[in-house]
Amino acid sequence: MTNRQLLRLMVGQVCIHSAMTGTRLAAPLLALQLGYSPAAVGVLLSLYALSPLFLALPSGRLADRTGLQLPVRLSTVAALLGAGLAAAWPVFPVLCLSAMLTGASAGTTQIALQRHVGRSARDTEQLKSLFSWIAIAPPTANFLGPLACGLLIDWAGPTPAHLTGFRAAFALMALLPLLGWLLIRSAPEAALPAPPTPGAERRSVWDLLAMPSMRLLLLTNLLQSAAWDAHTFVVPILGHERGYAASTIGALLGAFAVAAALVRVVLPRLTAHVAEWRVIYTVTLVTAVMLSAYPLMPGPLAMGMCSVVLGLALGSVQPMVLVLLHRITSEDRQGEAMALRVMTINASSFLLPMVFGSIGAVTGVAGLFWLVGTLVAVSSRAVPLLKDVGRPESSGQTDS
Template structure:
């Protein structure tokens, strides 16, 4: 990974760190001010809600203008949101900050994903760069909450209850600005010309491509599996009398395994076939979800969490590599926006659906239902790999 690409990926980590920090600070401040748990739930939903509406416009804008302009817009949006919370730490402003930082993270990730996908020219390079890029959110999700928590507890002054929060929001506002300083001189990749005679195209036209539909289905199954594990594992652990620290450790093992597999994948990217990796990961995920309810000890549940982290963590780099191979170059930003919109819409809706379904059919049955659903996607993942092989063959010189 060269220095320019490292700066681009690090800049995305910086902006995501801001969102992750705000996602910790805003709910804590709202609870401190006496707001109810449902109000905090609405506040948390706003982080994903903005991306549902901004993802497609951001993708189209990146297709037209490249990397730097959308990144600057995302940086500015995140900094404005944090600055507003620093000066006016009220619940209404915290909601505004959640909308700004969530939307900014979506805009930046689309710009970065499109840029690194166009810098890489071969399938092996795509797998490597997207494996490195997928590590970024894991790093940001650690740095953001950890640093924000320390600032809230220790950066207090003047006897004010909100002084630590103000300092945290102020420093979080600086992180995107630093990111922009790193990448403001990044060379743009050539904009792909729109083929003659294509006319007006809508984002939904991309769904007419069977390969693109399969990418979205596989990615949605992976995202839903991640969400259901994060949401249901605490319920399953509580049902079995486990302490909060044990449940947190199990979730931590899952996150570490997901990050570890993404660290290893660039080293063996030349030997990996996207379709085979995705199909194998989906099959392993389905088996783990079916077995999970039968595990009763912390050791066996921890083993399942680690294996699930390995399988789900390996999917996103492969999906992103496939998406860039099967999507027309002049619409890659639009395709990334459509993907992000679908995932965030799912993240808003699925936890509520999981909660309702778990209350009706039980936690164990919910695991089994998701496992069966994921197993049905194995064939789609294999067919996706065949489509990717055809796309690679079409790009080879005669």
């Protein structure tokens, strides 16, 4: 894979993913403005993970069978419809439908691209590099989507947070996936695995889950995803409670996303001499401290600094997990393995906002940060068990 091809894939994913991240900022802010409770907003945010939760495995199997292009085309249509409907009818039921469509689009594109990039690597060193670079796309979208929507919400209408500004934000998010598809459609397909022989027994996803190394990796990724979701869910509510403008809230989420993207630029050099499990262990401890400190920050600047540190920490996890998943999974099931990871983290993203909303109604947003920080700190004891993950003798498979 050439650098130009990789860049087109990255920018294409940014465009498609931004449709989800942008609406994920605009939709809850509009819901709060319409008078809906934090619990209702929690349900709305959960829907961004509901459709990827159920579509992850079919998407992974589709990518294993057909390659990159068909999943991306389907994702483009879903994202365009989701954001476009929200622009035309900005009411709560339509916002819920938009959340499911744009969430499905982002998840399907991510699975297809991760499988495609992994199949294009020549060796382990290039595998780390490619996964680190392609992992920059989601946090970049997490920055650009919310920032663009926040600016439009504040400035595109006659007054800040006017309905016209929300419509403009949703309309822009509907156009971005088309640009993403134009960039990705020229990518050459990697060779597909040989089809199964007639009469061969169909393998179940439980075969993958039966691997101890797979279960440990998914559990580790789930815990880090919970910390990421806590930041995404609580910061808009905390900013709204403190009276911050939509653009300020978008900038806080954007600072987190930029940090998560930048750390992945240097990650291949760092991991050349540091074991993956050590990176994840350090990240876990830093995350626990930052989550506990976040609600104590007095203003946007201090909150932004915490968001940056959290972004640097959590941004380091995904490439490490992807490399290990690729090592322990056979070539013809890598899309399915990537889908398992996406399904696991989307199960977290679906359930946790509803839990956060219910708990937050009782304890306030500070209690949510402290609760998640405590859980992450306790989970750090399991991370050293990742020492053996990815070694040939631990998985029984060769590097693909």
